[in-house]
Amino acid sequence: MKAESVAFAVAGMCFGIILGWLLATQDANRPNPFLSAPATATAPAAAPAAPTQRQPPPLDEARVKALQAAIDKDPKNAGNFAQLGNLYFDAEQYPSAIDSYQRSLKLDPNNPDVSTDLGVSYYYTNRTDEALTQFEHSLKMNPNHTKTLLNKGIVLAFEPIPAAQPHSVPPTCVRPGA
Secondary structure (H helix, E strand, O other), X not given: OOHHHHHHHHHHHHHHHHHHHHHHHHHOOOOOHHHHHHHHHHOOXXXXXXXXXXXXXXXXXXXXXHHXXXXXXXXXXXXXXXXXXXXHHHOOOHHHHHHHHHHHHHHOOOOHHHHHHHHHHHHHOOXXXXXXXXXXXXXXXXXXXXXXXXXXXXXXXXXXXXXXXXXXXXXXXXXXXX
C-alpha cells in the first residue's frame, strides 16, 4: 500500500469524524419527532412541555475582572483583549467577544488566530458575510492557517452563499508540497 493511499485514508477518516461531530452537535438540540410522537398520542390532554434549551456556560467573572485590571494597566496589550474575547466566546457572549477581538486586532492586526476567532464570532451572530470576509483577511496573513481553513470550510458547508458573492476555497492536498 502506498504512503499516499494511507495518508488519503487517514485524512478521509479525520474529515468524517469532524463532519459527524458537527452534524451530531447540530442535531442535539432538535427534538426527535419519532420519540415524542407516542407520548403525545397517549396523553392528548396534557399541556405541552416547554422545550429545554441548553444554557450557555457561565462567564468567569473573576477572570474578566482580572483581565480588565490588566487592560487598565496596559491598554496596548493585544493579548489581554484576545484573552478577554476568548472568555466571552466561551460563555457564548459573542457581541462582547467581537468587541474584544476587534480591539485586539487594532493593536496587533497581523494575528490570524484572533482574526479567525473574530470571524467565528461573526458567524455565531448570523453575520456570515462578515465571517467569510474575516476568514479571507486571515488567509491573507497566512494562506495555510489550518484553523481558518477549517472554519471557512464549515461556514461554506452549512451556509448557502449567493452566486453573486462566491468565496474561493483553495484546493487542498494530502501531502504538503505536492
